[in-house]
Amino acid sequence: MNALTGLRNIRWGLVAGGGAGLLLGALALVSLVWVPFPLAGPPLSPLSEPGGPHLLGTDQAGRDMVSLLMSAALSSLAVAGFGTLIALLVGLPAGALAAARLGACPQPARVSALMLAPALVVAMLLAALGSAGPGIAILAVAMPGAVASAFSVWGPVDALLGRDYVAAARIAGLTALPAMQRHVLPALLPLVAALGLELFAAAILIEASLGFLGLAAGTGGTGLGVMLREAQGFMQIRPLLAIAPGVTIVTLIVALQLAARGLRQGIDGSPA
Numbered sequence: 001m002n003a004l005t006g007l008r009n010i011r012w013g014l015v016a017g018g019g020a021g022l023l024l025g026a027l028a029l030v031s032l033v034w035v036p037f038p039l040a041g042p043p044l045s046p047l048s049e050p051g052g053p054h055l056l057g058t059d060q061a062g063r064d065m066v067s068l069l070m071s072a073a074l075s076s077l078a079v080a081g082f083g084t085l086i087a088l089l090v091g092l093p094a095g096a097l098a099a100a101r102l103g104a105c106p107q108p109a110r111v112s113a114l115m116l117a118p119a120l121v122v123a124m125l126l127a128a129l130g131s132a133g134p135g136i137a138i139l140a141v142a143m144p145g146a147v148a149s150a151f152s153v154w155g156p157v158d159a160l161l162g163r164d165y166v167a168a169a170r171i172a173g174l175t176a177l178p179a180m181q182r183h184v185l186p187a188l189l190p191l192v193a194a195l196g197l198e199l200f201a202a203a204i205l206i207e208a209s210l211g212f213l214g215l216a217a218g219t220g221g222t223g224l225g226v227m228l229r230e231a232q233g234f235m236q237i238r239p240l241l242a243i244a245p246g247v248t249i250v251t252l253i254v255a256l257q258l259a260a261r262g263l264r265q266g267i268d269g270s271p272a
Contacts, residue, residue, distance in 0.1 A: 017258025024252055028074035035067035047238055059227075059241055060234055068227065069244055076211070076224045077252075079134050080203035083141025087199055090142070091149025092192065096180065098150060099157035115199075118144035119206040123215040137216035141203040148202075152195050153188065160184045190263055197260035201253045208249050224249050 036053070037044065043062030050057040056065035099105070123140040130136075157180075160166065166183050204224075210216040211225025224245040231241035 012262065014259050014262045017255040017260075017262065019255075020251060021255035021259065024073060024248065024255070025077060027070055028077055031067070031070035031074050035064070035070055037064035037067045039063055039067055039071060047234065050240060056240055056244055057238065059238075060230070065241070065244060068222070069248060072222045072224050072227050072245065073248055073252075075134075075222050076204060076207050076249075079137045079216075079223070080141060080200060080207045083138045083145060083207075084196060084200045084203045086138065086142035087145025087149050087203075088192070088196055091146035092153055094146065095150035095153035096157045096184070099154050099161060100180070104158055105151065105154035115141075115144045115148055115202045116206055116209065118147075120209065120213075120215075123210050127215045133217060137207050137210050140210060140216065141206050145199050145203065148199065149195060153191065156188060156191055157184060160187055194260045194263040197256045197263070201256035201260070204249065204252050204256070208245075 036055075044054070044058050044064060046058060046060050046062040048054050048058040050065075054064050054066070056069070058064055059068060119140040122143050123136055126136045126139060161180075161184060163183075207216070207223060208225035208228070211223040212229045213225075214229065217223060217226055227245040228242055231238075231245070234241050
């Protein structure tokens with residue numbers, strides 16, 4: 001597969017997934033400087049109908065739903081993003097070291113889908129030690145995510161270390177670390193990018209699940225999962241209170257998975 005074919009293969013996933021993800025991310029970031037109705041201001045009429053100045057209505061506490069959704073999305077993205085970053089910073093070196101020292105990976109490479117159950121267990125243990133907060137959600141994402149990252153790169157790094165040009169570099173006198181930096185890491189970048197997107201999608205699901213279960217709350221005590229939990233008692237009279245954050249969660253996860261799939265399928269020569 002040549003480079004042009006690879007670009008055609010990744011285009012649809014990156015445009016559709018990346019575009020939707022960037023749009024939602026941009027709307028969330030805007031909440032740092034502006035929302036239609038400040039959440040810290042005087043409460044509005046609770047459970048107002050959608051329309052007029054309140055496009056999605058107001059919630060049971062009299063907060064504008066658009067403003068709340070923007071702030072909650074930012075909180076969820078921040079927690080998921082920090083957890084994903086820590087997972088990659090810990091897991092990638094661990095996986096590379098394991099490949100260099102131990103050889104072939106004993107498990108399948110793609111295990112990011114297995115993060116949810118361990119994350120819930122970690123969150124329950126941490127919540128038992130203290131109050132729910134963003135730190136619990138970040139650790140609940142980072143700890144299983146680091147393991148997933150390590151196993152995800154273990155096999156590809158081992159395969160790259162076995163390539164002839166890496167062996168030739170070692171014979172020429174290049175030590176293990178410089179050889180990995182020069183020959184392995186550049187070839188691994190497409191996989192790392194795709195892995196980061198997949199872990200980010202899993203982290204958003206974990207953060208929302210923990211918020212819904214009351215095991216953790218995002219920054220400022222809000223989050224998309226928290227919005228879903230608070231909307232449970234009003235589903236019959238105001239279903240939009242749950243539909244809006246639910247659709248936002250699904251859209252973010254699908255967008256990130258589409259972009260990751262495009263990278264995995266379309267970049268020529270990337271280890272998968």
